[in-house]
Amino acid sequence: MKKLRSKPKIKKESISMPKQKPEVRKKNFKEVALGYTEGQAIAEAERCLQCPKPQCVEGCPVEIDIPAFIRLLLERKFDEAIEKIKEKNSLPAICGRVCPQEEQCQQHCVMGKAGDPINIGRLERFAADYEMKRKAGTHSKQATNGKKIAVIGGGPAGLTAAADLAKLGYKVVIFEALHKLGGVLVYGIPEFRLPKKIVAAEVDYVKKLGVDVKPNALIGRLFTIPELLNNGFDAVFIGTGAGLPRFLRLPGENFGGIYSANEFLIRVNLMKSYAFPSYDTPIRIGNEVAVIGAGNVAMDSARSALRLGAEKVSIVYRRSKEEMPARAEEIENAEEEGIIFRLLTNPTRFLGDEKGWVKQMECLQMQLGEPDESGRRRPIPIKNSEFFIDIDTAIIAVGRTPNPIIQRTTRGLETTKWGTIVVNEISMETGLKGVYAGGDIVTGEATVISAMGAGKRAARAIHEYLHRKIRAC
Amino acid sequence: MHKIIATKELAPKIKLFQVHAPNIAAKAKPGQFIILILDEKGERIPLTIAGFDDKKGTLSFAFNEVGKTTKQLGCYKEGDNISSIVGPLGNPSEIRKFGHVLCVGGGVMIAPLCLQIRALREAGNKITAVLGARKEDLLIFEQEVKRISNEFYVATDDGSKGFEGLDFLKTLVRTKKFQRVVVMGPVVTMKAVSEITKQYNIPTIVTLTPIMVDGMGMCGVCRVTVANETRFACIDGPEFEGHQVDFEELVNRQRMFLPEERTSSLLWEHLEGACHEKA
Ligand SMILES: Cc1cc2nc3c(=O)[nH]c(=O)nc-3n(C[C@H](O)[C@H](O)[C@H](O)COP(=O)(O)OP(=O)(O)OC[C@H]3O[C@@H](n4cnc5c(N)ncnc54)[C@H](O)[C@@H]3O)c2cc1C
Ligand SMILES: Cc1cc2nc3c(=O)[nH]c(=O)nc-3n(C[C@H](O)[C@H](O)[C@H](O)COP(=O)(O)OP(=O)(O)OC[C@H]3O[C@@H](n4cnc5c(N)ncnc54)[C@H](O)[C@@H]3O)c2cc1C
Ligand code: SF4
Ligand code: SF4
Ligand code: FES
Numbered sequence: 001m002k003k004l005r006s007k008p009k010i011k012k013e014s015i016s017m018p019k020q021k022p023e024v025r026k027k028n029f030k031e032v033a034l035g036y037t038e039g040q041a042i043a044e045a046e047r048c049l050q051c052p053k054p055q056c057v058e059g060c061p062v063e064i065d066i067p068a069f070i071r072l073l074l075e076r077k078f079d080e081a082i083e084k085i086k087e088k089n090s091l092p093a094i095c096g097r098v099c100p101q102e103e104q105c106q107q108h109c110v111m112g113k114a115g116d117p118i119n120i121g122r123l124e125r126f127a128a129d130y131e132m133k134r135k136a137g138t139h140s141k142q143a144t145n146g147k148k149i150a151v152i153g154g155g156p157a158g159l160t161a162a163a164d165l166a167k168l169g170y171k172v173v174i175f176e177a178l179h180k181l182g183g184v185l186v187y188g189i190p191e192f193r194l195p196k197k198i199v200a201a202e203v204d205y206v207k208k209l210g211v212d213v214k215p216n217a218l219i220g221r222l223f224t225i226p227e228l229l230n231n232g233f234d235a236v237f238i239g240t241g242a243g244l245p246r247f248l249r250l251p252g253e254n255f256g257g258i259y260s261a262n263e264f265l266i267r268v269n270l271m272k273s274y275a276f277p278s279y280d281t282p283i284r285i286g287n288e289v290a291v292i293g294a295g296n297v298a299m300d301s302a303r304s305a306l307r308l309g310a311e312k313v314s315i316v317y318r319r320s321k322e323e324m325p326a327r328a329e330e331i332e333n334a335e336e337e338g339i340i341f342r343l344l345t346n347p348t349r350f351l352g353d354e355k356g357w358v359k360q361m362e363c364l365q366m367q368l369g370e371p372d373e374s375g376r377r378r379p380i381p382i383k384n385s386e387f388f389i390d391i392d393t394a395i396i397a398v399g400r401t402p403n404p405i406i407q408r409t410t411r412g413l414e415t416t417k418w419g420t421i422v423v424n425e426i427s428m429e430t431g432l433k434g435v436y437a438g439g440d441i442v443t444g445e446a447t448v449i450s451a452m453g454a455g456k457r458a459a460r461a462i463h464e465y466l467h468r469k470i471r472a473c
Numbered sequence: 474m475h476k477i478i479a480t481k482e483l484a485p486k487i488k489l490f491q492v493h494a495p496n497i498a499a500k501a502k503p504g505q506f507i508i509l510i511l512d513e514k515g516e517r518i519p520l521t522i523a524g525f526d527d528k529k530g531t532l533s534f535a536f537n538e539v540g541k542t543t544k545q546l547g548c549y550k551e552g553d554n555i556s557s558i559v560g561p562l563g564n565p566s567e568i569r570k571f572g573h574v575l576c577v578g579g580g581v582m583i584a585p586l587c588l589q590i591r592a593l594r595e596a597g598n599k600i601t602a603v604l605g606a607r608k609e610d611l612l613i614f615e616q617e618v619k620r621i622s623n624e625f626y627v628a629t630d631d632g633s634k635g636f637e638g639l640d641f642l643k644t645l646v647r648t649k650k651f652q653r654v655v656v657m658g659p660v661v662t663m664k665a666v667s668e669i670t671k672q673y674n675i676p677t678i679v680t681l682t683p684i685m686v687d688g689m690g691m692c693g694v695c696r697v698t699v700a701n702e703t704r705f706a707c708i709d710g711p712e713f714e715g716h717q718v719d720f721e722e723l724v725n726r727q728r729m730f731l732p733e734e735r736t737s738s739l740l741w742e743h744l745e746g747a748c749h750e751k752a
Contacts, residue, residue, distance in 0.1 A: 148582060178558070178559075179688065216557050216558060217496075217559075218559060218562065218689055222496055223496075243690070243691040245691070245693045247696075247703065249703070250732050254696055254698060254703065256725060257729075260692060260693040261690055262692050262693065263686060263694045266686055266687060266692050271516065271686070277732065277733075277737050280515050280516035281686070282516075282730045282733030282734065283733075284729070284730060355725065355728075356726070403689070405689060
């Protein structure tokens with residue numbers, strides 16, 4: 001037997017990623033996290049054990065062959081590394097940035113048991129950015145199999161379904177209601193977390209696969225689903241997302257200066273009002289901003305408000321820090337930048353001035369009781385604890401519900417009482433023949449990668465359905 | 474890209490454009506609107522559909538040059554392109570036989586009202602039309618509306634033509650038996666008419682024009698209070714029962730970005746001049 005030679009010891013700590021300093025970045029909209037250099041990426045890749053039964057893959061909703069792409073990075077075969085990723089994930093530059101990796105691939109990584117897990121997301125981002133810098137590209141493709149698919153919604157679910165179907169030889173048309181593609185990636189997640197040129201490049205990649213893109217096409221109004229099916233489309237995928245803002249339904253919520261997080265972020269990101277008046281869409285940001293909610297959307301809103309010049313920005317949340325749903329990394333970024341956290345605080349009404357502009361928010365102090373059905377401790381108001389916060393801007397970030405236009409205009413499409421579309425969980429098929437759905441429109445608000453996973457499964461299901469159809473006739 | 478097919482000045486600072494938009498033209502119905510973006514840096518502005526021609530694939534809308542975007546649009550000429558148009562948005566007007574319908578139009582909104590009057594007429598209604606403007610030379614579509622209505626009145630704020638103000642409506646509404654009232658125009662007009670018809674309990678449909686961004690339910694800036702509930706004008710409207718609308722809130726909300734809108738408009742006028750010839 002050969003004697004085992006002792007390998008060089010593997011570092012327990014992961015390689016950290018350079019970031020813009022808080023003092024600097026809170027005044028600009030440039031990306032906060034700067035990405036690994038080649039040296040850093042290789043050093044991080046070296047930490048991967050190349051597990052024969054890699055746990056990490058189980059944590060990835062689209063099952064990227066993680067050890068294989070890391071190995072290719074290590075061998076400096078960067079082009080092959082990105083190809084390996086793209087076998088499963090058509091939007092790696094985006095996932096590498098916004099996937100909640102700590103709860104997915106990285107949570108499962110065995111290295112996490114001994115030290116830091118491998119920074120899979122950052123490696124994925126490195127590979128994708130490398131490709132983008134070199135403009136290595138896919139060659140344009142031609143649809144080959146004579147079948148046409150309509151994809152409704154150009155968010156991660158729709159883009160992924162479209163890419164996969166195009167790779168299978170289908171002619172795919174994406175109908176997107178807004179003037180730009182990307183869904184939340186382009187209208188919601190801010191520039192400093194996901195530069196829009198990255199989204200544009202990923203959309204270009206999908207176009208290069210031969211996918212036809214139709215912006216400004218609100219399905220339900222411009223064409224209905226039956227019309228699409230009657231006009232040459234063999235199947236339809238609905239990926240319209242959860243974009244309807246939820247409000248608090250509190251008195252005074254319609255005063256000026258109170259935005260839904262969606263309005264605020266659409267103005268800032270999609271319409272680029274941070275560059276007003278160079279861009280036409282205005283935004284007004286006061287000095288004292290309260291953001292209600294503590295998820296990713298709330299963090300994005302608060303950090304954007306700060307960058308727009310607000311003096312004091314606070315996150316107002318009715319539970320405690322532990323229950324905050326945002327990614328740990330985003331909370332840390334927000335804290336570093338100087339966002340104030342007003343926890344165990346629940347707004348009860350807004351007060352306005354004589355011009356109808358918000359000036360104060362009344363709140364109640366809360367305490368935590370027994371866990372509720374979500375498993376989180378229930379916030380209970382403390383009697384007579386009312387107090388007022390002076391504000392001139394409020395941003396409501398307490399969740400979003402499904403976009404309703406398709407449901408309202410498509411007869412026979414089954415929906416839940418929350419307005420999500422009902423599908424067969426395995427086939428992603430709705431009750432209507434040849435009509436599939438996936439992403440936030442089915443699950444309610446979730447993640448980029450789960451929407452992409454749904455798009456993938458739907459593409460596969462559509463392929464099977466049409467094959468069945470082809471064989472039957 | 475949507476090519477402008479024809480332009481027409483209806484009155485000072487009020488223009489009617491016809492654009493190429495065959496898909497939208499095929500679907501448009503009275504009461505619906507579009508949102509357009511002029512160029513890469515442009516904002517999204519809503520305009521009500523004032524006509525469509527399915528065969529020619531054209532769509533028309535009338536606009537008032539009030540701020541940066543509408544002033545810039547006013548400089549566009551036949552053959553120029555508008556970067557994006559999305560639509561048709563909003564719910565179509567309810568068109569069926571009601572009986573005798575009073576249609577009140579003010580300012581630029583007379584153009585889309587005319588389209589609705591035609592549809593109401595075709596559905597078998599008797600139409601009394603009242604058109605209003607600040608002063609005589611701002612009155613648009615007078616002949617067109619007159620031709621398709623059974624009774625016709627004009628009112629101006631300064632009395633330069635027809636009745637002075639809308640007070641005469643009180644008598645009209647009291648003496649005629651209207652089954653329905655439709656108002657399209659400035660908020661003050663919609664509010665004033667709703668107050669008059671409320672006493673007689675005549676259903677009164679108003680078209681609300683709050684500030685909008687996406688126009689498809691995603692931002693909530695268009696929220697209005699109707700019957701004490703928050704509704705989104707873009708997907709729940711834009712038409713609502715006027716007796717239930719909180720007009721005061723609507724006015725406040727329309728003014729939310731006034732300082733920014735002024736900045737934008739001033740900058741544009743100073744940097745671009747008025748309509749300079751494009752190279
Ligand atoms: C501010 C913010 C930050 C977030 N941060 C993260 C993060 O860090 N990590 C993460 O994993 N997830 C994050 N999420 C969640 C994630 O973005 C969503 O779960 C994901 O985008 C859902 O993808 P989707 O394709 O289902 O829908 P969407 O991205 O919502 O896309 C749907 C698209 O369909 C279009 N559409 C709607 N109706 C129609 C119609 N009738 N006709 C045509 N088109 C239509 C919409 O305009 C939109 O472009 C965040 C969400 C927000 C709002
Ligand atoms: C559903 C809907 C349908 C509309 N239809 C028409 C139409 O057919 N013809 C037409 O001329 N206008 C219409 N409007 C109003 C039109 O959208 C605004 O006049 C336009 O957005 C002004 O843009 P701007 O940049 O030129 O001016 P801005 O600089 O944005 O505004 C200048 C002035 O107009 C006011 N204003 C801004 N937005 C609106 C608004 N949405 N409604 C009313 N006043 C506003 C501002 O308070 C300000 O005083 C409609 C609005 C809605 C919501
Ligand atoms: S797609 Fe997301 S979950 Fe999958 S490997 Fe990449 S970062 Fe991890
Ligand atoms: S589990 Fe961790 S160490 Fe193992 S292959 Fe995956 S990334 Fe590498
Ligand atoms: S305009 Fe955005 S929701 Fe109505």
